Amino acid sequence: MNRVGRAAVMLTLGFTMARLLWTGAFGWFIQQRMQIPLLIATVVLLIMGVYEAVQATEEETKDPESRTRSTAPKVGWLMILPLLVIVSVQPVGLGAAAADRVENFTPVETESRFDELDFSQGVPELRVLDFVDRAIWDDDGSLNGQTVRLEGLVVNDPDVPDGFLLTRFLVSCCAADGVPIQVAIQGVSENLVNDTWVVADVVLIEPDVPYRENDADRWFVNAELQSLTIDLTPPTDAYESPYE
Amino acid sequence: MSVVSIQIPHDEILADAGHQTCGLEHDHDHDHQHDHGDGKKKRAYGPLVLVAPFLIAVLIRNQYDALGSADFRLWSTLFVSVSIQALPFLVLGVVVSGLIAVFVSPELVEKFVPKSNKLAVPSAGLAGLALPGCECGSVPIAGRLVDAGTPPAAALTFLLAAPAINPVVMVSTAVAFQGQGTMVLARFIASLACAMLVGTWWARRNDESLIKSMTAGEEHAHDGGRLRSFVDVASKDLFHAGGYLVVGSLAAATLQLVVPRSVINAVSGSEWQSVLIFAALAVLLSICSEADAFVAAGLPQFSMSSRLVFLVVGPVIDLKLVAMHAGVFGRRFALVFAPIVLGVAVLCAVVVGQVLL
Missing domain, CATH: 1.20.1270 (Substrate Binding Domain Of Dnak; Chain:A; Domain 2)
Incomplete structure (x- = not known):
């Protein structure tokens, strides 16, 4: 050369x-x-x-x-x-094909306490990671009974028959180290195609046993769908990261 | 995409073939004479060598179905990601290696690097603290250090220590393992120990013939001043290490698709199995040392010490590094070096893990 x-x-x-x-x-x-x-x-x-x-x-x-x-x-x-x-x-970025291959990310317990959520300005938007983190570790139950907004892409899964896995990838350096963070959205009437970006208003479904004590092979934080919009401007275009 | 346009005057790009064969002097002369005859023809076709693949690529992308399978697109995302992510570190690495080639003379090395390996190896290990990058950058740097006259044992210690114990990697490990500070300490100690053990082993072995010099057969061009030789070395090292980096990214992207997650799930039970699996994953996945802590933190179902194995093995040896070592130091070297490093790294991680975690 x-x-x-x-x-x-x-x-x-x-x-x-x-x-x-x-x-x-x-x-x-x-x-x-x-x-x-x-x-x-x-x-x-x-x-x-x-x-x-x-x-x-x-x-x-x-x-x-x-x-x-x-x-x-x-x-x-x-x-x-x-x-x-x-x-x-x-x-294009990571999607359903990638989510299928990598184990779900489960946040570990941190010392820091969770901030109060601000519901005065309408439905607050949360990162998917934050939602899952609070669902598992927040002893004060800041999500209980509250509607919050999540943005992510659709991954259909046989374990969630009347819904889908709202998925966002956690990427620390490059897409090759991406791990999916997923919330099982229940009560969805539409049939959505994999990798559709959606904005979903959801309420956490509190589990019978706390999530952190769940030792099943494969489990998800569940949420009931309140309203759903197909995201016409997904964060895959300029200057907004599709990853968390 | 506009990348098809190449910004070089057309007649500058020549088909390499005729010129690369600079074997015997008179042959070369003959070649050159001959060149004037059909040189015009070659010049005209030259640009096509580079432009054609891009034209074909643009044409192919309209045949979408062939390339549109989800797995293939995922593969290409992974491949491009690993390559692009490494680029800043690779560029930093070759800039440093260019500076070494220009400013670090064998006399300087003689003056500052301790003569005895007993001192040189530990100081080279600690010098690794100063290079904020990942493993892709340290390979060309170590190659240039050897060329500048650094004892190979010290250069190899630096090669192994730098990507694992530098401040950026330590901070990202601390962020990934929040509230588990011992993980940072364990990673630091195990990685440094591994680098020094391998360095000491190399010093004992003292087989210089195994390392191929980077500049072997390369003429030192001293005619053009420092800037010129700096760019010359940096650019050569960029393509030398970069080419092998691409080989490694290809392998890593492919294996990420091939290793199914069921393999990972199956072994979370037994400690020994998970140590071995994590060592294998570190080698196969070839994740950048600045990112591997986040991946390890994302697998909380495994024990801390098996995840430490992942963090200690990954920066010192993986698929793309084997390709890069083979390129920079020679294939024979890579074949001997890889298993030793892997063994020592697993050992260090397991021992430190037992004591600290």
Whole structure:
């Protein structure tokens, strides 16, 4: 891989990353807080690419043989493979297919106490993680009998026959480490397709045995549906993370 | 997508083939002479080498059904994620390795790195505290350190310690395991111990022939000043390590799909089984060391010490690292190094886990 090839791939890579950052599509692949590091890396790549391209041009005019002097191993060409996949498959974020494969996330107990929920401004919106956390660990029962709003995608599951699993992924670094957080929504009349984004107003169904003492193989925090809207502007577009 | 446009003047991109074969000097001359004959032709086709795959990719994406299966799209999401996530760390790593190549001379190493391995290995381990990154960045850095004359035992200790004990990883472990501070301490001690044990083993073994030099067969270009050689080294290391990183991401994405969750569920009972399974998962999943704590924290049905195994093994050895080690230090090295590191890491984690957790 000579200087010209390296310059070309660095520039292609740099422009693709710049585009992912610009459109916000990078959020499907990595956590939002990785945006700045990725931006810096992109700028470094572009500068190095331009520099190498200029060097290659100068070398060529001075000494046509010079291109063989600075070569990187051919394996470097593989770096265009992720770009080809981005262009051809146009992968989207994690969805039902991923939720099927990974064990549900269960929050562990933390020392901190839960804040009071504010119901004065209408139905409060909660992160799915927060909902599950409170359902399992809040001894004061801040969710009991209260309607709250959750946003997530639909995953149909045979264990939830008249409903679906409202799912959000917890991603700490990149989509490959994503684990689903799910709430079983009961009492749904519509048949929703997998991966539809929805906003659901729900009330926690208090279990007979506290969730934390449940030792079944597979269990969910349950909630009764109050109202449901299909989310026409899901957080998969610019600058809003689809992940928690 | 607009990536199809390449910003290089067309005649700059040449088909590599004819030029890569710089075997015998007179052959090369001959090649070159010949080149003037059909050079025009080659130049015209050159850009296609890079542009064609993108054109094909754009054409394929309209045949949606072929690529639209849920599993394939998930695979591609995972593959692209692992690759992009590593990019900032890889770039940081090659910038540091470029700086090392330019500013760290063998004389400087001789002056500052302790002569005796007894001192060099522990100090290299603690130096790992200073590199805020993950394992992808430390491989090219360690390669350059060896080239600058650092004793391999010390460079390898740094290679293993840096991705596991740096401040970023320690903080993310503390965040993931809130209220379980001993996990952070246990991870630090076990990872550092593992790095130093492997370093000491390497110092004893003292088989330099196993490590292939990064610059073997590479001419040192001193003519163009420091900036030029900095970019030269950084860019070469980027593609060297980056290419193998892509190989590793391919393997990791594939295995994430292939390892079914039933395997994980089946073994949560027995302690020994779960230690082995977590070691295997750490190797197969190849999760970045800055993220693995969150994954481990998400599996509370397993014991703390088996999850510690995951956190200690992951940063020092996994599929993408084996590919990167093979690329930077040579295939023979990777084959010897991987099992030793895996064994030592599991041992350290189990011992520390028994004592602390």
